[in-house]
Amino acid sequence: MAYIAFMECWQMTATFIAGIMVATQSTISDSLFHATGNVAFTGWTTLLVLRCCLAVNRFAVITDFVPIRLRHHRYFHRVLMTLPMIVLCGIIALCVVYKHPFVMIIDLGGWNFIESTPCRPVESFFSNGMSLCAFFLYFTTVLYIIKMKQRTQVKANLGEIKILASSALAFSYEMFMIFLFHCIFPFIDLPSWPIGIIGIMWSFLPAFNGIVLLAINRNFRIRFFANRLCRANAPVIQVLPAPNTSGANLKSDSRVRTITQ
Structure with a gap:
């Protein structure tokens, strides 16, 4: 799950930068423009594989499917982690070889592939x-x-x-x-504004999981806002050495005080 969250942040970073480019109608710089497309493409593709691997893992752990007895072996889970x-790495190499295959169309506010790749x-x-x-x-x-x-x-738990x-x-x-992207758009012509709306919806996809959790799961919502608003108070003990007394043979002493932060 942490891997998926990291890749979602990866993808949202690219879509956020692309949104700035669309709002300003400027590519800012050619290097940033092409790098943004590469980051979005690699993030999206890797997320598809990660979600499928997560589905395989949940299916293997929850069900008692006989051919997947390897679920008890550590190498099975290591393979699921290594495959994404x-x-x-393969998608990054593909982007390097074919020189920026996925770009943002600034005028339309949508992503598109270079046809020659x-x-x-x-x-x-x-x-x-x-x-x-994953659906199956x-x-x-x-x-x-x-x-x-x-x-x-057994009654179903609300959680x-x-x-x-x-x-x-x-x-x-x-x-x-x-x-929409694979079964509808290739066969119809659309004006620019619905393409922009669909592009925003695709950019919003990584944040959708978190918003759904905040809306549905009360415990998650309480912990989320508690971590943002509460500040822990912890006692801190400081040991301060006593000042030296000149001209007297006294044992060293210490003063201890507790500060609550």
Whole structure:
């Protein structure tokens, strides 16, 4: 989850810089313009792989699926952690070889691929393949949980329902964006303003999970605002040496005082 949060910050950094470029109608600098597209492309593609690996991990841990007995072995989880790193390095190498394949169209406020590069089919493979795989695994995992609760006659916990609801909302939002970009936009012509709105929605995707958690999960909301507003008070002990007394053979003494910060 920390890996996913880091890559979401990675992607949002690129989309924030791109938003400044669209607002000012300026690329600021060519190097920053191309680097922003590369960062957005690598962040988005790696996030697709990470979410699929997370779905595999949850499916393997929660269900008792016989072919995945390797879930008890540490190498299984290490492979799931290493695979997104390999994909990230591969996408970075692809951006270096093909010289900035993903760019922001300043006039339209949307992202687009350079047609002469293979990056579009690569992104299509990860978007369609990984997302469908993750959807199938999450759907199967939810069915397994429902079946086990019916078998054991255990009532569903409200916290579990909220977690499933937040995951379903975030995943539905992502699948909706993928469906628009891959199944609708290539076959219709749109004016500039809806393209800009969809671009903002895609940029908003990494922050959607956090906002859903704040809106649905009360405990998470309390801890989030408590960490921002509360300041811990801790006692600090300072040992101050006593001043030396000249001309007298006295043992050294110390004064101790406690300060509350």
